[in-house]
Amino acid sequence: MKKIALLTMIGALCLTGCSIVKEEDKTAPALELTKTRVQVGVNSQVDYQSYIQKAIDEVDGDLISAVQYNEIDTSKTGQYEVQYTVKDESGNESKQTLLVDVVKYFQNGIFSPLGVKADTVDNPEDVTVLVNKLHQIPEGWTPDDLEPVIDNANQKLRKEANEAYTKFYNAAKAKGIDIYSISGYRTNATQTLYWNNQVKVYGEEYASQYSAYPGRSEHQLGLAIDVSYTTQGDRLSEKVADSAIGKFIISDAYKYGFTLRYKKDKVAITNYGYEPWHIRYVGIDLATKLHDQNLTLEEYYKQ
Incomplete structure (x- = not known):
């Protein structure tokens, strides 16, 4: 009875003079963006809110409406940063940056590489490396294991890619399919010549669609090769798609580690025009995944 009376007394004292101590909130809100890098057109309006994936605080709940960000000037090409910041009621802050x-x-929906700052890849020797308008090869890097391809001593590929290409070539020939190597590895100087010539003859729009800016070409990796059904006339055109080798690329190239890099229905993703002649070695495992799931390298690296 004495114990009960003591507890009752303590309870009464708490009701009159005690207060519950609230634990201090030291956890910052969870702020996530839908992307880390985006491209927008010159003089376009940027929907900054659309890039906020979530802004949630354990105590304050949804804080998307409280997210602050700076706006950028889109009147000139170049790379800019948008800094997203959100604070909870306790002053805890989170930040994310959108390039x-x-x-x-x-x-045609394709953008020019001119004025675009490309990230330099740190693994150019990796057969799965992504090189495009936004990702470039380190300056001065060249493959050290180039070999002439089976049907054209003037065209080369890296050793692993060349071994795979030889198997692919022999498989095509065994089926009676005409296949000719048109363009394999290119030096930076050669790619510069290609780019400048395309701009001079056809203009910047055409060059941006069908030619890579120097340092951003898969041909410089020694992993890409253009093939055709002929060595004459307009050998690199959409006619390749309807040829026996074009159809063989679609059906069998992945079995040898190659992917059709610039597909007709993926122009907006690869940012290059449809090239049924351009195949890229990525290894059998990745090539099979890209084939089975109809993915580009860009889509694969976003997964």
């Missing part, structure tokens, strides 16, 4: 490339878009 925005302001680019020159053409009517």
